[in-house]
Amino acid sequence: MAQAGEAIIVASALHTGYDGQEVLHGVDLTIGAREPAVGIVGPSGAGKSTLVRALVGLRPPYAGTATYRGRTVSKLRRGDKKEFAGAVRRVSQDGVPTSDPRLTVEKYLTAALKEARRAGRTHASTPEGLLEFVALEQHFLPRTVRTMSGGERQRLALAHALATRPDVLILDEPLTAIDPGLRSEILRRLKTLTTDLGISVLLVSHDLESVERLCSRVHVLADGVIVATGPLSQLLAAPDHPVVADLAAAAPLTAQRLR
Numbered sequence: 001m002a003q004a005g006e007a008i009i010v011a012s013a014l015h016t017g018y019d020g021q022e023v024l025h026g027v028d029l030t031i032g033a034r035e036p037a038v039g040i041v042g043p044s045g046a047g048k049s050t051l052v053r054a055l056v057g058l059r060p061p062y063a064g065t066a067t068y069r070g071r072t073v074s075k076l077r078r079g080d081k082k083e084f085a086g087a088v089r090r091v092s093q094d095g096v097p098t099s100d101p102r103l104t105v106e107k108y109l110t111a112a113l114k115e116a117r118r119a120g121r122t123h124a125s126t127p128e129g130l131l132e133f134v135a136l137e138q139h140f141l142p143r144t145v146r147t148m149s150g151g152e153r154q155r156l157a158l159a160h161a162l163a164t165r166p167d168v169l170i171l172d173e174p175l176t177a178i179d180p181g182l183r184s185e186i187l188r189r190l191k192t193l194t195t196d197l198g199i200s201v202l203l204v205s206h207d208l209e210s211v212e213r214l215c216s217r218v219h220v221l222a223d224g225v226i227v228a229t230g231p232l233s234q235l236l237a238a239p240d241h242p243v244v245a246d247l248a249a250a251a252p253l254t255a256q257r258l259r
């Protein structure tokens with residue numbers, strides 16, 4: 001388990017994009033061990049998911065670096081890759097495989113727990129416990145993943161990511177298909193991850209309510225650049241960048257409540 005304060009993932013002057021077309025223009029970001037959840041917000045197309053992909057090694061930098069414990073994420077060697085896969089987990093909107101019609105929830109979670117043990121991350125989680133955490137009933141265990149609703153699948157993806165008890169959990173719009181009541185409950189449980197298990201969470205979301213509830217600090221990304229950082233309520237109360245003002249204007253009730 002990582003020591004508090006240790007920098008686990010660091011993006012430094014990071015530039016990256018697709019097919020030579022730059023999307024991120026020099027982003028600096030650190031995710032430390034056992035730190036309170038951090039949010040990333042910003043307009044559609046700002047580069048939030050691209051940043052997440054770069055942090056987990058799926059977009060190599062054009063310039064600058066993205067490192068995991070000092071090692072370049074996109075160039076990890078085989079042993080380091082295994083360690084990284086257990087220590088840093090990403091959940092995206094549609095992260096559960098549905099191509100195998102026979103894949104059951106139980107098989108999916110059991111495989112994840114086996115993989116976690118192979119990566120040297122031993123703990124007492126079970127498929128039942130993982131389901132319980134994401135508020136899915138036990139009768140889902142024999143169900144095939146394909147037959148689950150979008151919101152159920154999102155919760156399963158979260159349960160799967162937690163199988164390794166990662167040091168860092170990166171959530172890219174993970175709760176979009178979940179109804180507000182349940183979302184609120186899941187957020188409450190996610191909050192306990194940091195306090196009880198020492199898992200650092202990075203949350204990317206358009207839902208400012210969720211971000212405010214979970215994250216003590218946010219980065220606002222606009223056109224591939226971080227334009228503001230701080231507690232969301234403070235940023236919305238006194239926007240000092242047009243994109244932050246737009247966020248406050250687009251979610252007036254949230255902004256008002258946070259003032």
Ligand SMILES: Nc1ncnc2c1ncn2[C@@H]1O[C@H](COP(=O)(O)OP(=O)(O)OP(=O)(O)O)[C@@H](O)[C@H]1O
Nearest residue numbers: 018019023042043044045046047048049050051206
């Ligand atoms: N696979 C891809 N190939 C080419 N361009 C891409 C690809 N994925 C994203 N882009 C482009 O990169 C830019 C940033 O996209 P990204 O998905 O990172 O934005 P985002 O902030 O996550 O947006 P949203 O909030 O809508 O999910 C956009 O202009 C998008 O069209």
